[in-house]
Amino acid sequence: MTTASQIRLDGVIDMHVHTAPDVIQRTYNDLELTDAAVRTGARAIVMKCHHCATVARAALCNAYNRKAHPDNSFYMFGGLVLNREAGGLNPAAVQTALTMGAKVIWLPTVDAANEYRKRGKTGGIQMTDERGFLLPELREICKLIKEYDAVLATGHISPQESRSVVDSARIIGVRKIVITHPEYWVVDMSIAQQEELITDYHVVLERCFRQPLPSGQWVSNVERNIEAIRQLGVGSSILSSDCGDPADPPWEYAMAQYLHEMEAHGVSRDALRRMTQTLPAQLLGLEDAAEQHARESGAYTQKGA
Secondary structure, X not given: OOOHHHOOOOOOEEEEEEOEOOOOOOOOEHHHHHHHHHHHOOOEEEEEOOOOOOHHHHHHHHHHHHHHOOOOOOEEEOXXXXXXXXXXXXXXXXXXXXXXXXXXXXXXXXXXXXXXXXXXXXXXXXXXXXXXXXXXXXXXXXXXXXXXXXXXXXXXXXXXXXXXXXXXXXXXXXXXXXXXXXXXXXXXXXXXXXXXXXXXXXXXEEEEOEEEOOOOOEEEOHHHHHHHHHHHOXXXXXXXOOEOOXXXXXXXXXXXXXXXXXXXXXXXXXXXXXXXXXXXXXXXXXXXXXXXXXXXXXOOOOOOO
């Protein structure tokens, strides 16, 4: 049996991990996740919380890392999810988070109108007005994301809303757009819809390890994600764990299992490196000159894994 000390994730970047403190139980707290990442050789993690910003917590993780684990390159990043606790589509909260170093701004997740509908509730936070135009406060948020060259992630909004948001965000000038786990049953974005967004707007699709169904059962996304990658290519995909629930394995086990299953299904190591290192590094501003050259030369534009 593989022990935690034997797992190696050299250079891996995970842009979607949940930690404690939170309003629900999590497998690791912030510092425990930092320890696990350093121990396994990971390059970076973005901490996510549905209910509060994580950017200050990430800064404390980095201060802790410098004291506890000298001479490593790991870096923790934070962000902000625009649920009700943040004031919804709140430009002031976004400005503060970005000023403090946030790298990812997620549109609403558990408070998105789409999530409310899928769970049989009314209300929730809308992205557009009755004419389908982006709300003014969301346009202001996009301008801030452009200014700070941060990542706009779509959260749990619907595929139709994603199209409207992405179209407007690109016009505004947002460079980095990630479609959050399109395979998640709440989002449920078809391959055709994903392909349209890639073709028209060059977005990045975040493909996560597992998901909870309405029944409470946790299921693997591996086979569905592999099929999407084979149809749409590795050049537009990143792999994230989205772990942290006690039903998941601890973070390093979850990510190692995800990569092992991908490789067992025929995904090459070069493709895995592209989806867990090169493209996430570009999104977070960690891209080096060699990766930039490979991207510009078209080395990763082919379809298939």
